Amino acid sequence: MTTRLSARGLVRRFPGVLALGGVDLDAGPGEVVALVGENGAGKSTLLKCLAGLEQPDEGSMTYEGGAWAPRSTADAASGGVALVHQELCLAENLSAAENIGLGREPRRGWMPLVDREVLRERAAHALERVGATFGPDVKVETLAAGQRQLVEIAKGIDQDARVLILDEPTSSLTSRETARLFELVHQLRADDITVLYVSHRLTEILELADRAFVLRDGQNAGHLTRDELTRDAMVRMMVGRDLAPPAARAVAGEAAGAPVLELKELVSDAFPAAAVDLQVRPGELVGLAGLVGAGRTELLETVFGLRAPVSGEVRVEGQPRRFRGPRDAAAAGLALVPEDRKLQGLLLEEGVRVNTALATLDRRSRRGIVDRAAEREVAAAQVDRLGVRTSGIEQVVQTLSGGNQQKVVVGRWLAAEPAILLMDEPTRGVDVGAREELYLLLERLAAEGLAVLFASSDMEELLRLADRVVVLHDGQVTGTLDRSLATEEAVMELATGGGLEAEGSTTI
Amino acid sequence: MTNSSGASLAQPDAGSRLAGWGKVLGIFGLLVAIVVTTGAMNPRFFGAENLENVLQRTALFGIIGIGAAFPIVTAGIDLSIGSVIALVATCLPPLLDAGVPAGPAVIAVLLLAAGLGLIHGLLITRLGLQPFVVTLCGLLVYRGVARYIVDDQTVGFGDSYDGLRTLATGRPFSIGALDVPAPALVLLAVAVLAAIFLGRSVWGRWMLALGRNPTAARYAGVPVERVTILAYVICSLLAGVGGVLFALDVNSVQPASMGNFYELYAIAAAVLGGCSLRGGEGSILGVVLGAAVMRLLYNSIVLLGIPSQLEFAIVGGVLLLGAIADEVVRRLAEARRARERARARTERTT
Numbered sequence: 001m002t003t004r005l006s007a008r009g010l011v012r013r014f015p016g017v018l019a020l021g022g023v024d025l026d027a028g029p030g031e032v033v034a035l036v037g038e039n040g041a042g043k044s045t046l047l048k049c050l051a052g053l054e055q056p057d058e059g060s061m062t063y064e065g066g067a068w069a070p071r072s073t074a075d076a077a078s079g080g081v082a083l084v085h086q087e088l089c090l091a092e093n094l095s096a097a098e099n100i101g102l103g104r105e106p107r108r109g110w111m112p113l114v115d116r117e118v119l120r121e122r123a124a125h126a127l128e129r130v131g132a133t134f135g136p137d138v139k140v141e142t143l144a145a146g147q148r149q150l151v152e153i154a155k156g157i158d159q160d161a162r163v164l165i166l167d168e169p170t171s172s173l174t175s176r177e178t179a180r181l182f183e184l185v186h187q188l189r190a191d192d193i194t195v196l197y198v199s200h201r202l203t204e205i206l207e208l209a210d211r212a213f214v215l216r217d218g219q220n221a222g223h224l225t226r227d228e229l230t231r232d233a234m235v236r237m238m239v240g241r242d243l244a245p246p247a248a249r250a251v252a253g254e255a256a257g258a259p260v261l262e263l264k265e266l267v268s269d270a271f272p273a274a275a276v277d278l279q280v281r282p283g284e285l286v287g288l289a290g291l292v293g294a295g296r297t298e299l300l301e302t303v304f305g306l307r308a309p310v311s312g313e314v315r316v317e318g319q320p321r322r323f324r325g326p327r328d329a330a331a332a333g334l335a336l337v338p339e340d341r342k343l344q345g346l347l348l349e350e351g352v353r354v355n356t357a358l359a360t361l362d363r364r365s366r367r368g369i370v371d372r373a374a375e376r377e378v379a380a381a382q383v384d385r386l387g388v389r390t391s392g393i394e395q396v397v398q399t400l401s402g403g404n405q406q407k408v409v410v411g412r413w414l415a416a417e418p419a420i421l422l423m424d425e426p427t428r429g430v431d432v433g434a435r436e437e438l439y440l441l442l443e444r445l446a447a448e449g450l451a452v453l454f455a456s457s458d459m460e461e462l463l464r465l466a467d468r469v470v471v472l473h474d475g476q477v478t479g480t481l482d483r484s485l486a487t488e489e490a491v492m493e494l495a496t497g498g499g500l501e502a503e504g505s506t507t508i
Numbered sequence: 509m510t511n512s513s514g515a516s517l518a519q520p521d522a523g524s525r526l527a528g529w530g531k532v533l534g535i536f537g538l539l540v541a542i543v544v545t546t547g548a549m550n551p552r553f554f555g556a557e558n559l560e561n562v563l564q565r566t567a568l569f570g571i572i573g574i575g576a577a578f579p580i581v582t583a584g585i586d587l588s589i590g591s592v593i594a595l596v597a598t599c600l601p602p603l604l605d606a607g608v609p610a611g612p613a614v615i616a617v618l619l620l621a622a623g624l625g626l627i628h629g630l631l632i633t634r635l636g637l638q639p640f641v642v643t644l645c646g647l648l649v650y651r652g653v654a655r656y657i658v659d660d661q662t663v664g665f666g667d668s669y670d671g672l673r674t675l676a677t678g679r680p681f682s683i684g685a686l687d688v689p690a691p692a693l694v695l696l697a698v699a700v701l702a703a704i705f706l707g708r709s710v711w712g713r714w715m716l717a718l719g720r721n722p723t724a725a726r727y728a729g730v731p732v733e734r735v736t737i738l739a740y741v742i743c744s745l746l747a748g749v750g751g752v753l754f755a756l757d758v759n760s761v762q763p764a765s766m767g768n769f770y771e772l773y774a775i776a777a778a779v780l781g782g783c784s785l786r787g788g789e790g791s792i793l794g795v796v797l798g799a800a801v802m803r804l805l806y807n808s809i810v811l812l813g814i815p816s817q818l819e820f821a822i823v824g825g826v827l828l829l830g831a832i833a834d835e836v837v838r839r840l841a842e843a844r845r846a847r848e849r850a851r852a853r854t855e856r857t858t
Binding site for chain 1: 704708709710711713714717720721723724725726727728729730731788845846848
């Protein structure tokens, strides 16, 4: 096997952190090489070193037989190594062509003017190669996430990239866009391009990769060839131990009594044509499934008073309620752990205590003055209960891992002793180990009588946790599956609107 | 002044406490440095008359500085302070001349000021206008109205209303040879109340939280709009208090120049005192010290015979140095945090 790009003993230190502790990597022409590992395992840093965004402190890299030490992404790209960012970095106000040529615009002779025809031609050619259905003159702001990604990849193609690095390329794609991306990756491989592929979604790696490097804590944890590549093998290497099979609920609860939360023909402003009926009983874990953009988040936000319902009602313990904001909803016994904990959940610069007490400050006060002893007590109690790994209740939450941050947001709401817990993507960006802890916690809470309604894009999570899976498509409930009937295929069928767009992908 | 003046939400335990107090200590060190150098170079500095004067001016600017801190804590700004001062100051003498008793007249102008703050807050939260734009318009509008009301004439209290004027010019008690000016007591009261509000009350904590992350605060059930509105009401109300005291102090209000630039002095005092324009951080004790540093700088410029043309350059230079020092401290804290994270990681893996 020939090698196109390789790294030997890469070390990268940040103040106080060893991000890479001597990592090796090889990738040959016409190969899809996957890079897997938990958050913080060093994947991103490795990619950044290869693509010139970071410079390694020690170790060496080679590319096409020569030494490789790019000083910047532009430097790397002109050599033929292009990075497609996880969060796409495009100038939305410019056209696809202008983005593709950004920084490398063809000039009109000696003048500092852009030769627009040449630029368009080049861009059109690159877009065609990635199978884009839109032209070079389209403004990027009008493009969907998957299309924007094609622009990024076209940019790499336009630079004659021989190594294309895709960092979490499917995290914001619909299943259809994902399927298209897979086709493109196969085609790139056929064109002798090296694709470095990073994803949390192991099923994607099983489908695409010729081999995989597994990283753990900045070290090589192992290497798997196509034949050795199985889900179990990857997970074992990632976490460094065997995980219990996730199929079964660990704590079995029993839903009982009248529904504590009922949605009656609830219409959210995002989908004015779709009315939702739904019930959650105490002790029940109900999962909301659907493709990206199916209206799961909008539905949860409407229930929690963040969006005004167009029509219909939300009933709590049988009483119709109208929430003017989250404050009303919280007072009625609801809690929402939002999708984006950094943006919507946490005060990142503050400590665990401040973040935990935030939703219940007024309960822990006398005549408007905060009872600081009560505040410390509640923070310590939640840290204890949820097993938040922290040096103390004053530790700044920014410095916590994703899983522990999520536990802080959950703890904030458990401190409010809600009857109904809404969760949007309960384990997004949470490590495999901490994920299992959160599952156990939710199961325990349900067994204690909490009603849980959670939205998830993770099929395993839905099948593991939910007593019932409610599937949305275009804001509409297309079906409800009891635990015994909920299979990946059945959920996908409903999520795609009854099989209209059903594809082989398992990411929804 | 009070032990509840620590900066930001993070207070007891851990390093956050040090970081919070670090800013206050830093500004206090600057204050001591100015006092010592000025006093050493010109002994007149320690004369009772000079100190009373510095204290008087510090009190007046401290009050409006505390006001300015509230919108800043919410990551907003209030540029209208100087014009609110001018409006209040020009409205008060005509009211008194019209026969309105002193008490109700003062309350009326304070309500006017608070009402303007309410309008700012409503425009910012309900209409979603930017604080900079709303209060910039306020700055222009109130100045124009103030000048129109009294037809650009200088107004004052003459020799009447001595009782009321003792609020600004009185010297209720002495410490040794130093007669403490009445506004210093007003400042003390305002500062204690503001510090308790910001550091200890539920609403103050909400204000700091929404300054950090308004979306997260909203999702956590904080009444974000009402708290934001309150910040602007407090700011304008304290500008009104300042306006009354400034008017009583100078006794001759020129509507075209009264309070010019005072919003900038107030904001400078707040920033010097540790408020971040990014929001979520503020220490009332720091703001008071910041106001004191500004006044001391002016005082030493005079006493040391530095050309007065340089006044702005010196104040600006000190502010810039303060901002640079703050940034350096922030980066050091970040590096420390990164080390903490590394330690947490190694603990997790073992």
